[in-house]
Amino acid sequence: MFFHGTSRVNEKGHLEIGGVDVVTLAEQYGTPLYIYDVALIRARARAFKETFEKHGVKAQVAYASKAFSTIAIVQLIEEEGLSLDVVSGGELYTALKAGFPPERIHFHGNNKSRSELEMALDCGVGCIVVDNFYELQLLEELSRQRETVTDILLRVTPGIEAHTHDYILTGQEDSKFGFDLNNGQADEALQQAMQSTSLHVLGIHCHIGSQIFETTGFVLAAQKIFQKIADWREEYGFVPQIVNLGGGFGIRYTNEDDPLPAAQYVEQIIAEVKTQVEKFSLPMPEIWIEPGRSLVGDAGTTIYSIGSRKEVPNVRHYVAVDGGMSDNIRPALYEAKYEAVLANRVLDANEEVVSIAGKCCESGDMLIWDLPLPKAEAGDYLAVFCTGAYGYSMANNYNRLPRPAVVFVENGEAQLVVKRETYEDLVRLDVPLKIKVKKG
Template structure:
């Protein structure tokens, strides 16, 4: 059993997170319940900040809010001196409502609408990450309408792709994101951008993958981005102030995963930056990164109540919980793997192998296959680990199931940061046309 952060098994044999017994959290807030270990989130954020400070480079660590975007998380990111990466008007609105400093907000996305761009311009955010030629010219025109000049990074695809232990250096032109380095569109984007009056190019952005457990892919990306920066300086006389190397830093979901410490990722990146740019006689740029999963992923635990079960002799035993693909679609979408324990009987010996099913009307609504647990009983509490990233963010109301509550736990205190949805929330945006209202009378 591997426990993250402040998680431990207390003297009652119950899982405890942030000094709170999860059986008490279930009684107070109900299940399913997302539990976030605030201490671990802050620890991860500080690991990035401290590692970059050690490099001596100027830097920004921008939390990628797509991983988990609620107002409390934005407030926490501000307290930890992070910047914020948003990718939609909803994420931007959340950040603004939380009072996040606008100068530290970066707006991503491959298809920002005019309304989203205008909203960000009106808020005076710090930087747009421009993804394509259409956006480049649209942003310039909308900024001109408002009499503003905005700072931008151009997102480039450097020809490096990395996931988990694998990395490759090929064309990688088949991506919906960014200006391709290999076919010359990145160069043309710099040329066109420098001609525009209402944008200021700070530098470039690249992102090479997700759940990366090695550093070689990052080194390769730095090599290519640095080479491009030198080419731009030599041929166009323009010096990049900022290099953004994105995110993708891996976390441990199961025993199969072997992520590196944050400091190792950062040291590999900063050493490669210093070596490449110093050798080229190029002034050292400011470095930005965008961790999301590695900030919140292993700090999250989802707590469920076990309901029904189905034992097929010689085949499999299923247990069903009161959540599923509505609060964690990742197993159905990506075949993602998770670890879990019985949170109310954590010290008991393992006696059976079960597969954990959700309650949705889908045969594919499975959370975990072949999990070893003590003899499972109805009303047991199942704690699924490492659900802090992309779980609440991707949650849905399929089958009109209400999305769970979210609590932050720290030093024995539990704070509700997202309320459980109500039945009124479910129908709140529904409208019955007048021609159907007669049929709905009295219902």
């Protein structure tokens, strides 16, 4: 059993987060329920930001909002002085509704639509990360029409494979993202962008993967990028103001995971950039990084109510909860692993090993396999840890299940930041059939 941030067991034997009893929250707001430890998010944000400040390095730490995007989390990120990454018109709209300064927004994505780019240009986002030649030409056209110069980063794939799950690798050569450094695409993209009077290339961006537990991949990526930068300086006179080495910093989902502290990732990145700058006699660029999961992942806990059981003699005991792949699709999608406790009986001794089944009509809707628990009964509350990233953001209405509510807790106070969907919400956009079907 392990706890993160402000989580602890209170005098009732209940799980407590942010000074608030989780059982009380479950009774007040219902289940499934996402609970976020605000103090832990603040601590994670400051750890990244303050490490750059400690070393006197100009930098931007941009929260990758795809991990969890709501008005409240965007406002919290703004409070902490971070920048913001968005990858769609919806995430951009959320950021703007939250009052986030558009000049600190970076717009990513491998297939930005014309309307999305128009929205980004019209609101004045600080930077657009260009992913392909189609986008480069479209953005040049839209910028020219507006008689403006758009700041861009060119996303490149350096051919570095991070040690992570195959489904979430993005930095290797065979990727849907970015201009390849090794086959001439990146060279051609840079030339096109530099020839445009409507685009200004601030620098280079790469992202090598997700849930990364070591710094080797970032070091190798920096080495390849700076070798290419040195070539571009000689060939085109290009020297970047910004080098963005992405995110992907891992968190601990289970005791099998062993991520590094935020400061260690940052310090290794700073050290390698300084080494490369000195090696090639380049000016020190501003360093950008993009933590997402590592800011919010272990700050989130999902609370479920336990319902039915099924015991298969000599095979397995199933315990079902009132959520599943509709609020956390990662186990089905990535075979992601989690740890959990009974939130209302944390100190009770484990008596059995069970597998936690979701309620969706899919045999693959399993949240946790082989979890040691006290004898779980209907009405108990199961707390699944580290669900703060890609839980709510990937939630869905499969089987017409309403998406859960979201609550922030800090200093003994709780605030509802996303209301629970209702059945009425599920049909709000439906349009009744008006065509009369002929019988016979």
